[in-house]
Amino acid sequence: MRGINYKEISDILNCISDGIFITDGDGNILLLNKASADLCEYEEEQLIGRNVEDLIKEGYFEENEVVSLKCIKSGKEESLIQKGENDEHELTVTGIPFLKNGKVEMVVVTERDVTNINRLERELRKNKKLVEKYKTQLERYKENEKKNLKDIIFDSKEMEDTITMADRVAKKDITVLIQGESGTGKEVIANYIHQSSDRRSKPFIKVNCDAIPETLFESELFGYEKGAFTGASEKGKPGLFELANEGTLFLDEIGIMPLSLQGKILRVLQNREIIRVGGKDYIPINVRIIAATNVNLKNAVKAGDFRLDLYYRLNVVPIVIPPLRNRKEDIIPLARYFLQKYNEEFDSNLKIDKSGWDVLYKYQWPGNVRELENIIKRLVIISDEHEVTGPQVAEQLDYFDVGMSGGLFFCNDLRTSVEEYEKNLIMSQMDYYKGSRELAEALGIDKSTLNRKIKKYGIKNALID
CATH class of the missing domain: 1.10.8.60 (Helicase, Ruva Protein; domain 3)
Structure with a gap:
């Protein structure tokens, strides 16, 4: 069998897609294939016959990137990861020493471009996380579909954390306070908690505290006995607490609830019982309360508009919906x-x-x-x-850019439109009146209603009384 000459060895090595780089035991470059030259961006003629230490001094290579020198020093197989052309490529470089009489006679270095492999691995890991994320969301969506809660749509980490917290508290029969700006979906989250709880087959009663006149608050919530007041039904009437018994009562906009009623809500939370207006006997109640507000209750407590003890009772588990x-x-x-x-x-x-x-x-x-x-x-x-x-x-x-300067006022949501109009109207008139009583009279409402709306809309109040 005839021997193989240098040209034939070189041609064979050039058939290999991985880089091959061979030095002797002193670090002199004996041979490299085209793939290796391409990876290091130098011509074969620039490298063959040269010593790697000289090439390091001349700036061809970084010392810590020359695996052949590591092999010569250690006498063992060495590996490292290098950057390729334009720092965009990642290479795995492995040097294998050939020993003779315990001395390194030759080092064969293989170089493999793993840029695409690493990129695919990163994408695979990323896609696995996305798959898991969407799998979780799909399972939650299917579950929501069963509960008729299809409109919880999100893709943000912030809302994922909110829903996770809602899931966590749903099974625990505790009071929940949901906070967030108007229109963020507080009622949707409240309904989600109810439908995910053991009370899902029982009533979910929503109370919009802003929509009930202050004079009717107590009778609406607690009901009344026959003849309790003028115009009362002869049969009496159960309140919303009784209608929600065994289920969930959602107190929306609780931040504007009158102080006179807050103490009675606190009693329900503490003693699990109510008494109708005009009644004498306490009625046991098993109701879970979920409250919601778009005002800062801590500030309301400081201003004396909200009871501190009720705040702590409601704020067992706060859920904040980001805007x-x-x-x-x-x-x-x-x-x-x-x-x-x-x-x-x-x-x-x-x-x-x-x-x-x-x-x-x-x-x-x-x-x-x-x-x-x-x-x-x-x-x-x-x-x-x-x-x-x-x-x-x-x-x-x-x-929808509603203002007081003659801009077009149009909105399909009547409640939102009215709220924006009320807020702008109150703010526009505050400079013309010194006291809240005067302003209330000018607006055709009583002082307590005006103060409730000022608090609800977060209007900075500079009125004297």
């Missing part, structure tokens, strides 16, 4: 959900182009999820086109 502007990852999924919902409801097929999605994403959403839903609903109803653009979306956002 939509602080969880922008949720904007597009929510908008897509509402678009599909209202396309089906109004037998439409509206689409939003990329510029439209960009406008929705960049908008600050002061009205939060409720405002986003209203915008999408309005677009579906009024659009003549099959696809709306960024400027068309922005035009509708301007309609």
Whole structure:
């Protein structure tokens, strides 16, 4: 069998896709293939016959990147990871020494570009996390579908933490306080907690504390006996606590509840019993209370508008829903959900182009999820086109920019519109009156109602009384 010459060895090595780099026991480069030259970005002629230590001094290589020297010094197999061309490539480099009489006679170094492998591994790990995340969300969505809670749509870490906390407290029969700006979805989370609890088959009664006149608060919540007051039903009437017995009572906007009633709510939480207006006997009640507010109850306590003991009773487990502007990852999924919902409801097929999605994403959403839903609903109803653009979306956002300077006032959500109008009206008139009594008279409401609204909207109050 004939011998193989240097040219043939070189041709054979050039058939290998991995880099091959061979030195003698003194570090002189004997041979390298084309793949190795490409990886280090030098020509064979620049390297063959040269000593690696000289090449290090001349700046060809970094000392800690020359695995052949490590092998010569240690007499063992050595490996390291190097950066390739333009620092964009990652290489695994392994040197294997050939020993003769205990001395390194030759070192064969193999170099493999693992850039794509590492990238794929990183993507695989990332995709595994995404798969697990969406798998969890899908399972939660299916469970919500069974509970008729399809509208909990999110993709942000902030809302994931909120839902995780809601899941955690749902099975524990404790009082929950939900805090967040108007329109963030406090009622949705309250309903989610109820439907995820052992009380799901029992009533879920919502009480909007802002919608009940102060004079009727007590009778609405606790009921009344026959003849308790003028106009009372002859049969009496059970209150909302009784209607919610064994279930959940959701006290929305609890921050504006009159002080006179807060003590009675505290008694229910402590003693699990109520007494009807005009009644003599206490009625045992088994109700879970979930409260919600868009005002800072700590500040309300400091201002003397909210009882400290009731605050601590309610604030057993606080859940804070972040505003939509602080969880922008949720904007597009929510908008897509509402678009599909209202396309089906109004037998439409509206689409939003990329510029439209960009406008929705960049908008600050002061009205939060409720405002986003209203915008999408309005677009579906009024659009003549099959696809709306960024400027068309922005035009509708301007309609919701409610101000006191003659701007167009339009909103599909009447409650939101009224609240914005009330807030702006009160703020615009405060400079013209010294006291809250004068301002209340000018607005045609009583002083206690005005103070409730000032507190509800978080208006800075500079009135004397």
